[in-house]
Amino acid sequence: MDAQRNEKEQDYRLTGVKKAAENRLHGSHLMNELKNRLNTPLTLRGRTVANRLWLAPMAGLGHIAFRQVLDGFGGCGLMMTEMTSAKALPNENPKISPVFRWREEELPRLVCQLMGSQPQEMADAALRVQDEGFFGVDVNMGCSVSAIVKRRAGAALLREPDRAVEIVRAMRKAVDIPLMVKFRTGWENDPSGAVELARRFEDAGVDCLVFHPRVSPDRRSRPPVLEHLRQVCEAVDIPVIGNGNVFLPVDGLKMLDTTGCDGLSLGRMAVARPWLFSSWCSNFTPGADIHRITALAMLDALEEHYEPTRAVKLYKKYAIYLAANFSFGVRLLPKLTAGDSIEQFRENARRELTGEQALATRPNIHLFTR
């Protein structure tokens, strides 16, 4: 009887080992597949981007300091600035503007996102972006924050398709750098308006679309609708980059496979794990101390580029996504952000991010949807 049980246990163990090996094999196969898909260059208006894994624009997160940390790891094909007001832009001084600011060396891979509703204003701003030497210019047609929508900008433009097209036409006339539009499904759960707009953008001379298949009132709580992205991709010949809830390699492959999109744009996950571009596109393997190293690099970069009050505010915003990496992220967050100085945050990071905390495979969604 005992011998029989032993044999059975042995069997179970062997099955477990085999399963783990199969999973590893599946994991590495999946990773290689993703790498191959993402590592294909993409040319927009004669300018080549090395790969198809890009940073999504994020107000308050995608600033110069964050991009410096991201660049330190490498692997990101194209980076986006935070949205910049077209109205303010002609008079913006990069030395003092918190948003319209960059490092010279990132310009060949940096796209400036503009927010606005007046065609002439947007065209003038695009011209300034071109003159400063950015890779390209992008139009925000996705932001549904009320302050932006009230100004008829962001996702509000999806309710005024003629105005949206007029804006990109004016910008196309003004500049010769790659012109992109980032937009969403629209205000109703029906992709036909977005599909029609995608075609009209292509006709108006847009070089690339970044599509986030969610309706505008939905601030990232429900999953994106891949079928909407598929329809947009099918409607146009210009590249369409997919965006929304790509957290793990399997999410990225699913988006690429089921929609036929030409690349991926990562938002929150890029902030949580800025080394991910290098992991997915090259061979970077993070060590157990990666979170501490990244937090300290972020603090150094914030201190280098911003005055203390703003640096503190920006770190607190970043730390939400850093904490989302951990199983007990909600409890960790106040420990990381206790105090009100960069030096205190450094001490917190050294004390709390020891590499022993349990990691969440998928980011903590409560923190990600704050």
Ligand SMILES: Cc1cc2nc3c(=O)[nH]c(=O)nc-3n(C[C@H](O)[C@H](O)[C@H](O)COP(=O)(O)O)c2cc1C
């Ligand atoms: C804090 C925050 C700020 C954002 N700001 C912008 C923005 O300025 N312009 C824009 O087009 N999208 C903005 N987005 C939307 C992201 O670019 C992206 O579409 C969204 O987060 C979904 O992608 P993800 O699941 O990879 O994060 C923002 C998102 C977040 C979380």
